[in-house]
Amino acid sequence: MTGTTGPLDATAWDRRYADPAGVWGAAPNVWVVQELGALAPGRAMDLAAGEGRHALWLADRGWKVKAVDFSSTGLEVGRNVATAQALGENIEWIVQEATAITPEPGSADLVLVAYLQLPATQLQAAVTVAAGALAPGGRFLFVSHDASNLEHGTGGPQDPAVLQTPAQVAGWLRAAGMSILSAETRTRAVAGKLRPALDCVVVAQASPGDNERNRA
Template sequence: MDANAWDERYGAEERVWPAEPNLWVVRETSELPPGRALDLAAGEGRNALWLARRGWSVDAVDFSPVAVRRMADLAERQQADVHAELADVTRYAPQESAYDLVLLSYLQLPRQDMEGVLDTACRVARPGATLLLVGHDISNLDHGIGGPQDLQVLSSTDQVTAAWEPYADIAVAEVARRPVGDAAALDTVVRAVRR
C-alpha cells in the first residue's frame, strides 16, 4: 500500500490499531533502560507512545500524513516525548549511531526495500543498542491468520538475521504465535544487540 492508501485507511476510522503496544515490543523492550529510540513506520504511534511513557525519547517516522498527525496529536495530549516525522522509511536518513533502540514493527516491504531499511537500522544504532523487528512472517500465509497475503512483503527470521548478523549479535530469532481471537497469527520476532 502507498501513503495515499494508508491515509484513506487511517482517515476512515478513529483508530486503525489498538492503543496498547504490540505484545512482542513489550516483551522484548520492557527490561531495557530508557534512552533514545527510533520507531520506523510507526503508524499511529502506539509503540512510540508506550516507549515514551516508559521514559524513552522517541523519533517516530511514517509516510502517512494522517497517521503522523494523529500520532503528534496523541503525543501532545499525553505530553509524551515523541517527535512524529513524515518520511518514507525507504529514503529516510537519520543520524548515524544515534539510537539506543531501533524498532521496526510490521513494516512489510518488498525484499530489496526491506534490506535497505534493515541496513539503515544498523547504521543508526549505537554500539550496544537494541534492534527489534516484529513482522508478519512468511509462514503466516499458510499457517496463520490475517496480515498481508503477498509473499513478497512477508518477513522471515532468515532474512532479518542475514541482514543484521554482520553488525549485531542476534539475541532472539523466532516465529512467534500471536493470538487473534480463537486463532493465531505467525510473526517474525528478531532482537539483536549492535556491536
C-alpha cells in the same frame, strides 16, 4: 506498520488513518512489550510508526522517540494523542519513507521496526540503514508477519513478497554488523480467531564500543 513503494501508497494509508475508528488500536504489540519493557529508557527510532502506538508506549516509559512514517495523517493521529497525554516533548514526528531515511550514526539506543510491509530488497535496505543509527550496544527489534503465516496463521498480508522468515532477517542484520540475540517464529493469539497469527521476531544488538569492551 506501513509499507511504501511510492506516493500513491502514502495517500492510501492517509485515507486509512483518517478513519476515526483507527487502524491498529492503542495497545502496543505483545512482542514489543515483552522485548523492550525491561530496557532502561534512552533514544529510540520507531520506523514505520503508523499512528504511533509504539512511540507513545516508549515515550510513556521515558524514551525520547523519533517516530518515522510516510503517512502524515497517521503521525498526526499519534501527535494528537501525545499532546493529550502530555508526551509531546518526548516524541519527534517525522514524515519520511522508510526507504529514504538517513539517520545520524549512533543517534539511537533502540531501533524498532514493526510490521513494515515491503518487498525483501527494499526492506533489507531500510533495515540496514536503520541499524546504522544505533549507538554501540544498542538494541534492534524487528517484528513482522512471518512467511508461514500465509498458510498456517491468521490475518496479515496475503502477498508472500512482503513476508519474511527469522533466518532471512537475521541474515540482513548480521550483514549489517549486528549480533543476533534471538530469531524465531512466534505464535500470537488473535481475538475471535481459532488460528493464531505467526510473527517473525528478531532481536539484535549493535557491537559494543571500545569503552564497553574495556568494562566487560
